[in-house]
Amino acid sequence: MHSIDIDPKTKGEVEVTGWIHEIRDLGGITFLLLRDREGITQITLPKRKISKEILEKVKKASRESVLRVKGDVQEDGRAPNGFEILPSSIEILAMAKSPLPLDPTEKVSAEIETRLDQRFLDMRRPRVKAIFMIRSYALRAIREFFYEKDFIEVNTPKIVATATEGGTALFPISYFEREAFLNQSPQLYKQMLMSSGFERVFEIGPIFRAEEHSTRRHLNEATSIDMEMSYADDEGVMRLLEELIHHTYKYIAKNASRYLRVLEREIKIPDIPFKRISYNEAIEISDLEWGDDFGALGERKLGESIGEHYFIRKWPLEIKPYYTMPCGKNESKSFDLMHPRAELASGSQRVHDHKLLEKQIEERGFSPESFFFYLNTFKYGMPPHAGWGLGLERLLMTMLDLDNIREAVMFPRDRRRLVP
RNA sequence: GCCCGGGUGGUGUAGUGGCCCAUCAUGCGGCCCUGUCGAGGCCGCGACUCGGGUUCAAAUCCCGACCUGGGCGCCA
Numbered sequence: 490m491h492s493i494d495i496d497p498k499t500k501g502e503v504e505v506t507g508w509i510h511e512i513r514d515l516g517g518i519t520f521l522l523l524r525d526r527e528g529i530t531q532i533t534l535p536k537r538k539i540s541k542e543i544l545e546k547v548k549k550a551s552r553e554s555v556l557r558v559k560g561d562v563q564e565d566g567r568a569p570n571g572f573e574i575l576p577s578s579i580e581i582l583a584m585a586k587s588p589l590p591l592d593p594t595e596k597v598s599a600e601i602e603t604r605l606d607q608r609f610l611d612m613r614r615p616r617v618k619a620i621f622m623i624r625s626y627a628l629r630a631i632r633e634f635f636y637e638k639d640f641i642e643v644n645t646p647k648i649v650a651t652a653t654e655g656g657t658a659l660f661p662i663s664y665f666e667r668e669a670f671l672n673q674s675p676q677l678y679k680q681m682l683m684s685s686g687f688e689r690v691f692e693i694g695p696i697f698r699a700e701e702h703s704t705r706r707h708l709n710e711a712t713s714i715d716m717e718m719s720y721a722d723d724e725g726v727m728r729l730l731e732e733l734i735h736h737t738y739k740y741i742a743k744n745a746s747r748y749l750r751v752l753e754r755e756i757k758i759p760d761i762p763f764k765r766i767s768y769n770e771a772i773e774i775s776d777l778e779w780g781d782d783f784g785a786l787g788e789r790k791l792g793e794s795i796g797e798h799y800f801i802r803k804w805p806l807e808i809k810p811y812y813t814m815p816c817g818k819n820e821s822k823s824f825d826l827m828h829p830r831a832e833l834a835s836g837s838q839r840v841h842d843h844k845l846l847e848k849q850i851e852e853r854g855f856s857p858e859s860f861f862f863y864l865n866t867f868k869y870g871m872p873p874h875a876g877w878g879l880g881l882e883r884l885l886m887t888m889l890d891l892d893n894i895r896e897a898v899m900f901p902r903d904r905r906r907l908v909p
Numbered sequence: 910g911c912c913c914g915g916g917u918g919g920u921g922u923a924g925u926g927g928c929c930c931a932u933c934a935u936g937c938g939g940c941c942c943u944g945u946c947g948a949g950g951c952c953g954c955g956a957c958u959c960g961g962g963u964u965c966a967a968a969u970c971c972c973g974a975c976c977u978g979g980g981c982g983c984c985a
Binding site for chain 2: 511513514515516517518519520522529531533535536537551552565567568569587588589590591592594595596597598599600601602603657658673674696698700701702703704705706707708711713782784785786825831832833834835878879880882883905
């Protein structure tokens, strides 16, 4: 039984299990706060009414020890949730050592690295746990959305032979007698599945980037929400993306409001459609030259001037990957989804013509031979298609206004951290 | 990759040359207390990352190592 399943009107004996959050011994009466995944229950022990054996056990038990408590529910306005439990038996299931490496009651704050070193304990803190409860709701909202839109969920390899798109650095690994890499994106595989005729696929999985950055918005292992859709163009998948964002916010506001309250966050469901600005308009606002990418400063400037989610469309072809569909003289059918704080997603209509794709690969200095397994799928009937990839942690970070992206991952991997 | 910053009890901190065998909070141990909800009161415990140097004197200044936070580049 969880703490939230009990209310002042609950009759008879209940059994609760959890960790000792705090013990307040006032002499004649002792209050024991027992914490579980969903909240905190007050166990009240008036000296005169409780057996000596139980009082001794409570005296002996350390903070964060695990207990099983049986007792009657008493309605009492003085108790935190309007009720308390008078224990008839208490079992110490596991004693906790002292001192604790971290204070789960949050009376004394801890720095993020101390917290991450002791992440199992850190996640006992209600506010930290709430983030991951919300993350689970977000994943559920996203899956339900895709299934509703007739997508199928797929899994593609994370151990790969070649780079996907150049750009980012890869982690080399040893694969028997060969060198292999951890995949930076499922891009090539989800496109290949369009040729296989799955029409609409999505994947939620890890992506790996070996960039040596140390910032509050980068991870070396992140979770990517990827989709690819046949017979769609860039505008079609942009609409799907903004609908998904809107749906996820709405779902969390409705179903995870308890956890938002723990976090003391209110989320504003963004209005759709999102504002669309062209790359040309964007560089004008941020004083850049055509062909430039937006640095951190440019992004911030743009974000401040727009103040909500927006798309930047029609990027110069030369700064987008080879699989991007050209458009006009030197533009492309591409887009980035931006939040004032960070880039959330990027996508495009893809090149589905074999010759054009080969040409664009060559233009970027790659050899078509190393992309044979990919290029081959474009020779025998590749439907036109479009897709995008969305960073789950970035979505959560911006939704919950977390100041560090590591807050959105249970066990983050960054430049220095490999354990836990 | 470039640049800036930081390592003081378990945790979070004060202390920038002598006033420091180191401040405060929390924690832990002991005692008092029948309505706590950051409980309160009294007593006690527990720390200067490591190595070298400067100095009459180093937590404090210098050098190096190790660990680490952040900004930028790049990247999602």
